[in-house]
Each structure stands twice: as structure tokens, then as C-alpha cells.
Amino acid sequence: MNNTSKPVYLKLRDIISESILDGEYSEGDMLPSVRAFAIEQGANPLTVAKAYQGFQEDGLVTVKRGVGMFVASGAKIKLRDAQRADFIKNIWPPVERQMKRLNIELDELLENEA
Amino acid sequence: MNNTSKPVYLKLRDIISESILDGEYSEGDMLPSVRAFAIEQGANPLTVAKAYQGFQEDGLVTVKRGVGMFVASGAKIKLRDAQRADFIKNIWPPVERQMKRLNIELDELLENEA
DNA sequence: CATACTGCTTCACTGCCATAATACAGCGAT
């Protein structure tokens, strides 16, 4: 949703997600280390670790202790499916409800970008 | 623990908004008192007051101290326009971005409800 | 004035987020 009023570790998680979905990090690639990513994003290493933690719990990254964290096999599809399901179940319904309440048509939303 | 991911005072705010937009409370009508609405919604009076507070700051309700809170003149249109603007500016863009990223077509969203 | 409603203010508790300073543990190259 809004990236401005969101906890840092969730924003970091979104950045990783998008990087994987967009192919910036392919399966088997090593993700930035917690320390490197922390410096890059101006965050605390522990906050980055907290963001990474969710991915390993979901099996999207595998940890080689002492080496680094790597994008797991099938992570891209798995991530895509999970986000699609979440979007359809949790994101879209309130959006559609709001559109109906405010009489917003899809046309006026799609015109705004060529 | 927190099955309700959204703060109570924001949910209350949404309820008020919808009631005004749907015409349940017309302009000049008195809104439920903080205590009455608190009991009705199973919330704390202070939480209700906090929800109401945002509306008076936006000039959508006028306060007659010691009497009650009343829907301001032009509140419905004002509220509708504000929510439309917010939707188009803040809500829709990330939704659309996510749809593109996940290759979600509008068709599969609109089919689910006939 | 007394009563009963109204909104609102103050103080405090709780939980979550982010940060910090260490310290520990695993791996690879020199």
C-alpha cells in the first residue's frame, strides 16, 4: 500500500519481493548480506535480518550459514502465486468496494496512463 | 492476537464515512454521541472521540459543545471528492503496479462476482 | 440550581518498531 507509513522491515521485504519478481535476483543468486543491504538502505542490520527472516520461513530463500542467503528454487513462481492469492483475496475486494461506493469507473483510472 | 489488522479508531472512521456517503446521516443531522456510538460498536468512548476528531479537523462535522456533533454543510460532496482524489492518487497506483507485476488482468477480478 | 446529557482533557498502560552494542557460530580462502 503506502510505502511512507509502513514499518521499515516490511518495506525492505517489499523491495526484495519486487527484485525477485522482476528477475533482478534469479534463483540461486545470493542476496545482499544483511550488513551490506543495511548500509545500502540506510537501515539497521537487525531490521534487515528481520525482513529476511520472513522469506526463509516461507521457503523463498535458503540460508547457507557463514556464506549468505540465496534465492530458493521455485521462489519466483511461489512468490508470484502467493502474492496473486493475497491480492485477489485481501487487496482487491476493498478496492472494488470503494470504487463502487465512489462511482469510480475503470475507464477513468486507465486513461491516466498512456 | 491481532486478528483486526486495522486500528479501531480507523475502522470507526470508515463506518462514519460510509454512513455519510450512503446518506444515513444527512447534512445537519446529529451524529451518535461518543458514548452511544462506543456502546453500539463495543469500543471505548475515547477511541470514538479520536475517530470523530479527524472529521472536525477536515470540517466535515461541526461541534456544538455540550450538545453534539453535526454533519457539516457540504460534507457529503466534500467527503466524496476527498475520497475520490485519495483513491486515484494514493490507492490505485500501487494496486495497478501490483497487477502489472503479477500479470493480473481485470477480467479475472470482475468475473468473480456476477 | 440540579440533573443529565454532550464533547474533551489528563494520566497511564501496553505492545510494536527500530536501533544499539556485543557476542556467538559457520564457511572459505590464504
Place this chain on the structure above:
DNA sequence: ATCGCTGTATTATGGCAGTGAAGCAGTATG
């Protein structure tokens, strides 16, 4: 084995948001 990287655990602290209890303040009515 040592050095330098990797992730992880511990404990503590500051800040902030959400909620709640009690009481203060304004208004209408009799």
C-alpha cells in the same frame, strides 16, 4: 589456524501508536 566474510542471538533502550479509566467543561431543560 587465522582472517574476513556470512547469518544469528541476547539484552537494553527510545519512540510512538492504540487503548483505556477517571474526571473536567459546556449546554439544555425543568
